Amino acid sequence: MEPNDAQARASQLRAELERHNRLYYLDATPEISDADYDALMGELKAIEAEHPELLTPDSPTQRVGGAPLEGFLPVRHLVPMLSIEDVHELREEEIGGGDSDVGLVDWFERFERNLGRSDIALTVEPKIDGVAVSLLYRDGLLEYAATRGDGSTGDDITQNIKTIRRVPLRLPAGAPPVFEVRGEVFMPNEAFNRLNEERDAAGEPAFINPRNATAGTLKQLDSGIVATRPLDVIFHSFGLVEGAEFESVTEFHDLLPTLGLQAGQWFRAAGDLGQLRAAVAELGEARHRFPYATDGAVIKVDEIALHAELGATSKHPRWACAYKFRPEQKQTVLKAITIQVGRTGVLTPVAELEPVFVSGTTVARATLHNQDEISRKDVRVGDTVVVEKAGEIIPAVVKVIVGERPPDTPPYDLYGAVGGKCPSCGSAITRDEGFVAWRCPNFACPEKAVTRLKHFGGRRMLDLDGLGDAVAEKLVESGMVGAPLDLFGLEMPALADLLLDPAQLQSGEESKPRRFGEKKATALLASLDRARQMPLDKWLFALGIPNVGESAALECARLHERFSDVASSAILPKIVSASGLENQRREISPRNRSNPPADEADKARRQEAHDELKAQVTALREELAPLAVSPDIGPVAAGAIAAFFDSDAGRETVAAMADLGIDPRSGNYNPKPEAAGGAGAPLSGTWVITGTLSQPRDHFKSLIQNGGGKVAGSVSKNTDYLLAGEKAGSKLAKAESLGVAVVDEAAFGAMAAGAPPAT
Ligand code: IVH
Numbered sequence: 142m143e144p145n146d147a148q149a150r151a152s153q154l155r156a157e158l159e160r161h162n163r164l165y166y167l168d169a170t171p172e173i174s175d176a177d178y179d180a181l182m183g184e185l186k187a188i189e190a191e192h193p194e195l196l197t198p199d200s201p202t203q204r205v206g207g208a209p210l211e212g213f214l215p216v217r218h219l220v221p222m223l224s225i226e227d228v229h230e231l232r233e234e235e236i237g238g239g240d241s242d243v244g245l246v247d248w249f250e251r252f253e254r255n256l257g258r259s260d261i262a263l264t265v266e267p268k269i270d271g272v273a274v275s276l277l278y279r280d281g282l283l284e285y286a287a288t289r290g291d292g293s294t295g296d297d298i299t300q301n302i303k304t305i306r307r308v309p310l311r312l313p314a315g316a317p318p319v320f321e322v323r324g325e326v327f328m329p330n331e332a333f334n335r336l337n338e339e340r341d342a343a344g345e346p347a348f349i350n351p352r353n354a355t356a357g358t359l360k361q362l363d364s365g366i367v368a369t370r371p372l373d374v375i376f377h378s379f380g381l382v383e384g385a386e387f388e389s390v391t392e393f394h395d396l397l398p399t400l401g402l403q404a405g406q407w408f409r410a411a412g413d414l415g416q417l418r419a420a421v422a423e424l425g426e427a428r429h430r431f432p433y434a435t436d437g438a439v440i441k442v443d444e445i446a447l448h449a450e451l452g453a454t455s456k457h458p459r460w461a462c463a464y465k466f467r468p469e470q471k472q473t474v475l476k477a478i479t480i481q482v483g484r485t486g487v488l489t490p491v492a493e494l495e496p497v498f499v500s501g502t503t504v505a506r507a508t509l510h511n512q513d514e515i516s517r518k519d520v521r522v523g524d525t526v527v528v529e530k531a532g533e534i535i536p537a538v539v540k541v542i543v544g545e546r547p548p549d550t551p552p553y554d555l556y557g558a559v560g561g562k563c564p565s566c567g568s569a570i571t572r573d574e575g576f577v578a579w580r581c582p583n584f585a586c587p588e589k590a591v592t593r594l595k596h597f598g599g600r601r602m603l604d605l606d607g608l609g610d611a612v613a614e615k616l617v618e619s620g621m622v623g624a625p626l627d628l629f630g631l632e633m634p635a636l637a638d639l640l641l642d643p644a645q646l647q648s649g650e651e652s653k654p655r656r657f658g659e660k661k662a663t664a665l666l667a668s669l670d671r672a673r674q675m676p677l678d679k680w681l682f683a684l685g686i687p688n689v690g691e692s693a694a695l696e697c698a699r700l701h702e703r704f705s706d707v708a709s710s711a712i713l714p715k716i717v718s719a720s721g722l723e724n725q726r727r728e729i730s731p732r733n734r735s736n737p738p739a740d741e742a743d744k745a746r747r748q749e750a751h752d753e754l755k756a757q758v759t760a761l762r763e764e765l766a767p768l769a770v771s772p773d774i775g776p777v778a779a780g781a782i783a784a785f786f787d788s789d790a791g792r793e794t795v796a797a798m799a800d801l802g803i804d805p806r807s808g809n810y811n812p813k814p815e816a817a818g819g820a821g822a823p824l825s826g827t828w829v830i831t832g833t834l835s836q837p838r839d840h841f842k843s844l845i846q847n848g849g850g851k852v853a854g855s856v857s858k859n860t861d862y863l864l865a866g867e868k869a870g871s872k873l874a875k876a877e878s879l880g881v882a883v884v885d886e887a888a889f890g891a892m893a894a895g896a897p898p899a900t
Contacts, residue, residue, distance in 0.1 A: 142188065142191070144192060144195075147188050147191070147192050147195060148192075148195055150184075150188060151185060151188050151189065151192075151195050151200075154181055154184060154185040154188070155185065155197070155199070155200055155201060157181060158178070158181055158182060158185065158201040159201060159309070159310070159311070161173055161178055161181075162201065162306055163309075163401055165306075166306055166307045166403075167307075167398065167401060167403065182201065182202065185200065185201070185202055186202050189202055189847075193823070193844065193847065193848060193893050193894065193895075194890060194893055194894050196843065196844055196847060197840070198282065198283075198310070198836075198837065198839050198840040198843050199282055199283065199310035199311040200310075201310070203303060203310070203843050204303045204304050204306065204310075204368070205303075205304055205364055205365055205368045208814075208846050208849065208850075208851060209362045209363035209364075209365075209771075210300065210362045210363075210851075210852075211362070211851060211853065212362070213296035213297050213298060213362075214296075214297040214854045215290075215294050215295070215296065215297070215854075216285055216287035216290075216294065216295050216296065216297045217293065217294050218275055218287065218292070218293055218294065218295060218321075218380060219277070219321050219380055219381035220321060220380035220381045221292050221293050222273060222275055222289045222290075222292050222293075222295070222323065222380070223292060223453060223456060223457050223458055224292070224456060224457050225268075225439060225457050225458070225461050225462060225463040226248070226456075226457045226461075226462045226463065227437075227462070227463050227464075227465055228244035228245050228247070228248045228462045228463065228464050228465075244464075245417070245418075245421070245440075245462075245464060246414065248440075248462050249414055249417065251459075252442070252451055252459060252460070255451060255459070256447065256450065256451065260412075261442060261443075261444070261447070262389075262410060262411070262412055262442075262443040262444060263410070263411045263412075263417055263440055263441065263442060263443060264390045264391060264394070264408065264409065264410055264411070264440070264441045264443050265408075265409045265410075265411055265417065265420040265421060265424060265438050265439070265440055266377065266394075266405050266407060266408050266409075266438070266439050266441075267405055267407055267424060267428055267431065267435040267437075267438065267439070268435055268436055268437035268438060268439045268463050268464075268465075269325040269327055269375055269377075269405070269433060269434070269435055270327070270350075270351070270352050270433075270434040270435055270436040271325035271326050271327030271328075271351075271352055271355055271375075271433070271434075272288070272289075272325065272326045272327070272352065272355045272356050272359055273288070273289040273323065273324075273325060273326075274286055274287065274288060274289075274298070274302060274323065274324060274325070274326050274359075274374070275287050275288075275289070275295065275321055275322075275323045275380055276302065276308070276321070276322050276323070276324075277319075277320070277321050278312050278316060278317075278319075278320040278321075278322065279318065279319055279320075279837065280318055281311050281312040281313070281314070281316050281318075282310070282311055282312075282837065283299070283302075283303070283308070283309070283310050283311065283839075284837050284839055285297055285299045285839060286298055286299045286301075286302035286303075286308075287299075288359065298359055299839060300364040300367075301358070301359050301361065301364050301367040302326070302359075302374075303364070304364050304367045304368040304372070305326070305372050305373065305374055307373055307374055307403055308374055309400075309401040309402065312400050312401060312402075313399075313400060313401060316400050317382050317383060317384045317385035318383055318384040319381060319382065319383035319384065320379070320382055320383075320385075321379060321380030321381040321382065322376050322378075322379050322380075322397075322402060323376065323377065323378045323379060323380060324374050324375050324376035324377050324378075324402075324403075325374065325375055325377065326355055326359060326372055326373070326374045327351060327352070327355055327372070327373055327374070327375070327433045327434065328351040328354050328355045328358070328370065328371060328372055328373070328433075329351075329371065329373055329432045329433050330351060330432055330433060330434065330534055331432065332371035333348070333350075333351040333354055333534060334534070335600065336348070336354060336370065336371070337354075338599075339596070339599045339600070339601055339602075340690075345690040345691075349531065350434065350531060350534055350535070351433065351434050351534060352434065354370070355372060358370045358372060359372075363692075365695070366691070366692060366695075369601060369691070373403075373433070374403060375403050375404065375405050375433075376397050376402045376403060376404055377394075377404070377405060377439070378393075379393065387445055388444070388445060388446070389443045389444055389445055390441045390442070390443050390445065391408075391410065391443055393445075394408055407424060407427060407428075407431070409423070409424070410443065411440075417440065420438075421438045421440075421464055424438050425438075425466055428466070428501075429500050429501025429502075430501055434534060435466075436465060436466060437463045437464050437465040437466050438463070438464040438466070439461060439462075439463050439464075440461065440462050440463075440464060441460060441461045442460040442461070447460060448460040468500065468529045468530065468531075469499055469500045469529060469530075470499075470527050470528065470529045470539060471497045471498070471499045471504075471527070471528055471529075472497075472525055472526070472527055472528075472542065473494050473495045473496075473497040473504075473525070473526060473528060474494070474495040474523070474524070474525055474526070475492050475493070475494060475520065475521075475522060475523065475524045475525075475526050475538070476493045476494065476495055476522070477493040477522055478490050478491065478492060478493065478509065478515075478520075478522055478553060478558065479491050479493055480555070480558070480559055480564050481588075482563060482564065482565045482581055482586060482588035482589060482592070483589075483592055484589055484592035484593050484596055484685055485580070485589075485687050486563075486580040486581040486582060486583070486586065486589055487578045487579075487580050488555065488559070488563070488564075488570060488578065488579045488580060488581065489508060489509075489510070489511070489578075490508075490509040490510070490511065490512070490515060490553075490555055491506055491507070491508055491509060492506060492507045492508070492509050492520070492526070492538055493505070493506060494506065494507065494526070494528065497528065499528060499529060499530055499536065500529070500530045502530075504528055504530070504536040506536065507528060507535075507536040507537055507538050508535075508537075509538060511555075511577045511578050512554075512555045512556075512577060512579070513577045515553050515555070516552070516553075518538065518540060518541060519541060519543075519552065520538060520541055520553060521541070521546065521550045521551065521552060521553050522550070522553060523546070523547045523550050524541045524542070524545070524546055524550070525541070525542045525545035525546070526538045526539070526540070526541050526542070527539040527540050527541075527542065555579060556570070556579065563581035563583065563586060563588070564588075565581065565586055565587055565588030565589075566581065566583050566586040566587060566588065568581050568582060568583040568586065569582075570582075587617055587618075590617045590622075590623060590624070591610075591613050591614050591617050593624075593625055593685050594608065594613045594616065594617065594622060594625050594628075595608065595609075595610065595613045596683065596685045597625035597628070597683045597684070597685065598613075598625075598628075598668075598683075599683070601679075601682065601691060602679055602682050602683035603668075603672040603675055603679055603680070603683045604668065604671075604672070604675075604679075605628070605665060605668045605669060605672060606661075606664040606665050606667070606668040607657075607661045607662075607664055607665045607668075608665065611641050611642060612639070612641065612657065612665075615639055615640065615641055615642075615657075616628075616639065619639065619640075621635065621636075621639070624793070624794075624797070625683070625684075625685075626794065626797045626798065626801065628669055629669060629673075629801050629803075631665075631666065631669070633659075633662065633663075633666070636657060636662040636665065636666070637656065637657055637658055637659045637661075637662040638656055638657070639656065639657040639662075640655070640656060640657075641655045641656070641657060642655075673801075673802075673803050675805060676698065676805060676806065676807060676808030676809070677697075677698040677701065677703065677704055677707070677805040677806060677807040677808065678691075678694045678695045678697070678698035678807070678808065678809065679694075679805075680704060680805040681693075681694035681697055681698060681704075681707065681782070682694035684785070684794065686781050686782055686785045687781055688777050688778055688781040689778050689781050689782055689785075690778075692773040693773050693774045693778035693782075695773065695809065696770070696771050696773040696774040697713075697774055697778075697779075697782060698807040698808065698809055698810070699807070699809050699810065699811050699812065700712050700768060700770065700774075700812050701807060701810070701812075702806065702807050702810045703804050703805065703806055703807065704798060704803075704804050704805045704806075705795070705799075705804050707782065707786065708786045708791070708795045709786075710782075710783065710786075712765070712768065712770075712779075712812075713779040713780075713782055713783040714779075714783055715761050715764060715765055716765065716770060716774065716775070716776055716779035716780075717776050717779050717780045717783060718757075718761055719758055719761040719762055719765065719776075720775070720776035721776070722754050722757050722758045722761070723754075723758050725754055726751055726754040726755055726758060729747050729750055729751050729754065730747070730751050731743075731744045731747045731748050731751065767813050768812050768813065769814050814849075823848045823849070823892055823893060823894070823895050824844065824845045824847075824848025824849055824850040824892060824893060825848070825849040825850050826850050826851075826861030826862055827850065827851045827852075827853050827859055827860050827861045827862075828845050828850050828851065828852050828853070828860070828861065828862045828863070828864055829852070829853055829854070829855065829856050829860050829862075829863050829864070829872060829876070829881075830842065830852065830863075830864045830866075831863060831864070831865050831866065831869045831870070831872040831873060832865045832866030832867050832868050832869030832870075832873070833866045833867040833868050834864070834866035834867075834886055835866075835886060841864055841889070844893055845864075848892075848893055850862075855872070856872050856875045856876045856879065856881060857879075858879055860876065860879070860881045861881070861882065862881065862882050862883075862884050863876040863881050863882070863883045863884065864884050864885075864886070864889050865883050865884070865885060866885075866886060
């Protein structure tokens with residue numbers, strides 16, 4: 142395509158993609174299918190790959206930014222990010238009335254006194270339990286996004302925030318030219334639960350609550366991982382604004398959606414203390430139905446002119462306060478403790494409860510984690526227990542009301558309860574030394590087969606349609622599927638005829654058994670066909686190898702071109718050996734204080750062995766160095782993958798894949814990132830940007846990252862290039878003194894277009 146045509150088509154595609162994005166995320170009225178959206182995105186990516194000089198920082202392709210960062214750069218907030226003062230909690234019996242909610246009244250009366258007025262309009266909105274972010278839009282363009290940090294300086298998390306499709310990369314015309322807008326990033330409850338189920342199935346530790354999951358995600362240096370996590374954002378306040386003035390919090394709240402920025406949906410005005418109490422109480426109920434976690438009510442003075450008048454302490458403004466809700470707790474009876482067998486064979490005790498309504502949903506089950514947890518809380522069958530939803534999401538047994546315990550209730554003993562056998566297959570259970578969990582050691586345990594199957598088809602794995610709990614169970618139970626790969630042998634009439642359990646009717650009677658049906662069966666078969674083309678990392682993750690999570694799978698796929706290459710990998714054993722030999726070397730070292738040599742002869746012998754090991758480690762490390770293996774695949778994960786391919790199960794898998802003609806190809810194969818140069822990675826190397834350039838720094842940063850380079854904050858001897866604009870100062874001087882190549886904007890453009898670096 143001619144450059145001019147390409148430019149025109151690229152801007153057309155960008156506008157179209159952002160419009161569909163808005164329709165989907167803001168208006169909830171999508172006009173095109175996901176597949177059509179992906180096709181448009183694919184076309185734009187192709188144009189930008191051919192003409193890197195046409196890339197713009199607000200291009201929707203930039204939502205998943207290039208190479209992982211080495212660290213986050215600091216960002217100074219233009220206006221400090223303060224926190225909000227907490228006011229006293231309402232005790233349960235006082236919600237909806239009562240007159241001893243002192244904290245709130247105090248707060249209210251204090252500013253009425255300060256202002257000498259008693260007719261002050263307030264607003265009430267949910268306090269979202271997420272992670273605070275500040276976004277700067279300059280001339281409508283997202284310049285950066287930063288965490289709160291210490292309130293005055295945060296981390297630059299622009300790459301990560303851009304992956305959130307709800308965040309506009311460009312604001313519509315008419316937006317304030319300088320707009321520092323603030324909000325809360327969060328993970329919706331449903332998405333959080335799904336993520337945790339998948340992590341659990343993958344043998345990865347679950348996140349405690351959505352806020353932790355969000356914070357952990359935003360700390361990722363690789364925006365590719367962030368893009369797989371379903372984050373969302375709600376905006377609620379502002380920092381520096383130039384070119385616009387808001388009279389009230391209400392006006393600001395109403396303006397947000399017109400700029401394409403999501404505001405909270407629940408928002409109330411309160412004219413006096415009575416209305417304020419009523420609104421807080423209403424929110425206390427309503428928040429349980431929100432799709433995200435909230436932990437309080439934020440109360441603000443509506444009139445913005447009063448904010449300056451009220452001022453702030455060093456920590457928080459006097460025009461706002463946060464009213465904290467306490468998690469709701471309920472008592473119920475523990476009817477039984479059942480045992481679940483996980484994908485890796487771990488036996489998990491689950492509390493079966495007399496159903497109770499807690500924080501908006503009916504809770505009938507809660508995990509008891511393991512025997513140690515049960516013993517610590519002394520939970521016994523028949524006990525009256527207190528339950529709450531941890532982080533308002535995951536039901537948890539908080540404690541036992543010992544006084545209500547029926548007489549002669551024995552302590553709970555997991556081993557005894559299952560008679561020492563796996564409740565699913567009857568194998569004798571085992572407990573690894575130093576571990577609290579009991580496991581079923583049988584690889585072919587049917588219960589494991591079901592969880593493995595569900596994992597295999599999970600959204601972050603091979604994304605199979607219609608492979609829910611009930612279907613996975615029936616497929617295994619009917620004998621149609623044993624190992625996940627058997628799925629590829631499923632055929633039409635039989636699959637559609639699969640009988641599922643009858644639906645439970647209201648009255649408790651059962652309806653007729655249901656068929657899986659043609660429609661769902663067709664969808665599942667189609668998704669299996671798609672799975673054949675899924676990239677290597679998804680397959681490696683889907684196979685459910687213990688200790689191999691999503692990031693290890695991704696790094697493994699960077700190092701291997703095809704599935705068959707992983708099976709015969711020369712790299713993985715090196716990673717394992719390097720670490721194993723290094724441990725031996727340390728152990729055997731004559732200078733090991735915890736194991737000193739017996740005498741001089743021993744010392745000499747050990748020195749010799751030590752030097753031999755050291756040479757081997759050095760040689761292995763030198764072989765591995767050009768691959769720049771990330772810590773995502775350490776000796777544990779590398780060893781787990783190698784051991785899998787060396788096991789019967791692994792060999793069977795390789796043979797079965799070959800029979801099926803499936804040899805997944807890596808989507809991110811790049812085993813020599815450092816050595817890669819030339820046309821493929823025109824901007825590889827470490828860059829520092831300084832001075833005034835024709836575009837925001839972020840623009841150049843994206844170009845460099847897309848061109849295979851890294852961007853650092855300061856010039857050092859590791860810097861390869863300094864991109865220097867007008868009025869470059871100390872960084873230029875330092876680069877010159879260190880002999881770092883200095884590139885001006887024109888030369889940079891030529892490099893980005895593929896010309897060799899001027900030396
Ligand atoms: S307004 C001066 N509104 O809670 C601060 N903040 O502990 C003005 N938060 O840092 C912020 N939901 O990140 C505001 N509806 C809401 C909020 C909210 C959550 C966070 C915010 C703030 C923290 C204060």
